[in-house]
Amino acid sequence: MDKAVEIEDLSFFYPDGRKALTDISLVVYRDENLAVIGPNGAGKSTLLLHLNGIHRGNSTIKIFGLPVEERNLKEIRRKVGLVFQDPEDQLFSPTVFDDVAFGPINMGYSEVEVKRRVAQALEWVGMSGYEQRSPHHLSVGEKKRVAIATVLALNPELLVLDEPTSNLDPRSKWSLIELLRQLPVTKIVASHDLELVKALCQRTIILDEGEIVAEGNTMSILNNIPLLRAHGLAP
Amino acid sequence: MKHSFLDQYSDRDSPIHRLDPRTKLVASLAFILIVVLIPIVNWQAFVIYLSLIVALLIISKLPPLYVLKRSLVIFPFVLMIAIFIPFFKSGEIAGSYNIWLWRVSISYDGLLILANVVSKAWLCILSLILLSSTTKFTELLKGLKRLGMPRMIVLILSFMYRYIFVLVDEVMRMRQARDSRNFGGARLRQLKTIGNMIGTLFIRSYERGERIYAAMLARGFDGEVRSLQRLNFKKADACFGIAFGLALASPAILLLF
Numbered sequence: 001m002d003k004a005v006e007i008e009d010l011s012f013f014y015p016d017g018r019k020a021l022t023d024i025s026l027v028v029y030r031d032e033n034l035a036v037i038g039p040n041g042a043g044k045s046t047l048l049l050h051l052n053g054i055h056r057g058n059s060t061i062k063i064f065g066l067p068v069e070e071r072n073l074k075e076i077r078r079k080v081g082l083v084f085q086d087p088e089d090q091l092f093s094p095t096v097f098d099d100v101a102f103g104p105i106n107m108g109y110s111e112v113e114v115k116r117r118v119a120q121a122l123e124w125v126g127m128s129g130y131e132q133r134s135p136h137h138l139s140v141g142e143k144k145r146v147a148i149a150t151v152l153a154l155n156p157e158l159l160v161l162d163e164p165t166s167n168l169d170p171r172s173k174w175s176l177i178e179l180l181r182q183l184p185v186t187k188i189v190a191s192h193d194l195e196l197v198k199a200l201c202q203r204t205i206i207l208d209e210g211e212i213v214a215e216g217n218t219m220s221i222l223n224n225i226p227l228l229r230a231h232g233l234a235p
Numbered sequence: 236m237k238h239s240f241l242d243q244y245s246d247r248d249s250p251i252h253r254l255d256p257r258t259k260l261v262a263s264l265a266f267i268l269i270v271v272l273i274p275i276v277n278w279q280a281f282v283i284y285l286s287l288i289v290a291l292l293i294i295s296k297l298p299p300l301y302v303l304k305r306s307l308v309i310f311p312f313v314l315m316i317a318i319f320i321p322f323f324k325s326g327e328i329a330g331s332y333n334i335w336l337w338r339v340s341i342s343y344d345g346l347l348i349l350a351n352v353v354s355k356a357w358l359c360i361l362s363l364i365l366l367s368s369t370t371k372f373t374e375l376l377k378g379l380k381r382l383g384m385p386r387m388i389v390l391i392l393s394f395m396y397r398y399i400f401v402l403v404d405e406v407m408r409m410r411q412a413r414d415s416r417n418f419g420g421a422r423l424r425q426l427k428t429i430g431n432m433i434g435t436l437f438i439r440s441y442e443r444g445e446r447i448y449a450a451m452l453a454r455g456f457d458g459e460v461r462s463l464q465r466l467n468f469k470k471a472d473a474c475f476g477i478a479f480g481l482a483l484a485s486p487a488i489l490l491l492f
Contacts, residue, residue, distance in 0.1 A: 098462070
């Protein structure tokens with residue numbers, strides 16, 4: 001099978017010297033949905049930030065066979081759509097249109113192409129007609145959808161989501177999960193929302209204190225209550 | 236939390252709303268410059284300018300009470316600076332009073348300067364209210380950029396517009412948390428708490444800035460600010476520009492006769 005992500009022995013230190021990730025090795029295949037679960041502060045977000053080269057550790061990561069290096073960054077950032085946990089950070093433009101258009105404009109697409117992509121991305125997430133609205137007047141659920149649209153506008157081949165369901169009420173959460181299930185791309189989801197993981201991902205890894213402590217089929221991991229309890233994921 | 240808009244009423248429709256933001260920016264700037272430069276003794280000019288701005292406010296269909304209320308905001312600042320001028324300016328005395336040990340006198344020249352400052356400030360703020368209530372902030376930013384304002388400043392303004400309410404929310408949440416824990420006690424302790432809150436707010440903003448920058452990088456930002464340009468001058472802009480210019484010049488023409 002085609003490898004979407006290939007990580008070998010990745011370690012990363014925070015600027016203050018604390019160790020964030022230790023010897024992470026991971027392969028994600030194309031069209032797979034992988035869940036990264038773990039307690040607060042396990043290093044989930046830090047790991048995700050390596051996938052498009054915002055953090056760079058000691059080892060080489062390959063995205064669709066392309067090593068994450070300075071000269072490949074633009075191509076990798078087009079292929080990897082990273083959705084941040086707080087949509088307030090992801091949506092930084094004065095209008096929804098400007099925000100969704102930000103990526104395509106940076107990629108140097110023509111005006112017609114940019115408009116087409118923005119319209120398409122907003123339609124995918126069910127937010128057509130919100131183009132001229134200001135992000136701070138949207139509800140949290142709407143902000144999450146627009147945040148996903150901002151990366152979909154780049155037609156990513158790998159969608160990386162950090163806690164996509166945090167702060168959502170059950171209805172918004174399930175409609176977001178439904179939306180994610182319908183997107184035909186490889187997905188990596190970091191979360192401690194086990195309902196989301198069960199509904200979306202076939203394979204799961206558990207990250208605790210910067211190390212992969214378990215890996216396997218989602219159902220077998222979620223049914224292993226002692227394992228979940230040991231890593232703060234079950235009461 | 237819901238907040239009002241910085242650019243309230245800018246989404247309405249009127250001939251003024253439809254003008255190109257650049258036309259309005261240049262017109263406002265010219266208006267302010269001329270109002271500030273004309274000496275107060277030509278009071279006829281100020282009557283003309285006031286009627287000009289009132290006419291434009293009527294055309295733009297802004298609620299008069301809203302405009303009046305907003306324009307009053309400027310007075311505390313102006314008065315703080317200008318209120319003492321009548322007492323210190325020497326000249327013909329309008330009146331003098333004995334207050335305990337001091338003898339206070341007010342001069343005509345000083346009063347004239349006070350009237351000058353207050354009326355000019357009011358006219359300027361009216362024109363700015365007209366500008367900001369008939370132009371969406373995003374359009375204003377585009378206009379500024381097209382008029383050659385440095386990109387970095389436009390970018391800073393746009394982040395300000397986007398995040399000012401996020402910060403206000405953060406302050407309100409912090410205040411609620413503080414008050415829920417029985418804020419009070421000695422003055423000094425209160426001050427210390429407020430100091431800590433300001434520090435926390437700064438650190439949070441700084442960290443948010445880092446996260447936003449990461450989000451920008453993730454979507455291919457490379458330091459270059461790009462945008463689609465969607466502004467165009469229309470015939471109405473030319474007509475408005477000419478008419479407004481003539482109105483600004485009219486006092487000078489009247490003085491010739």
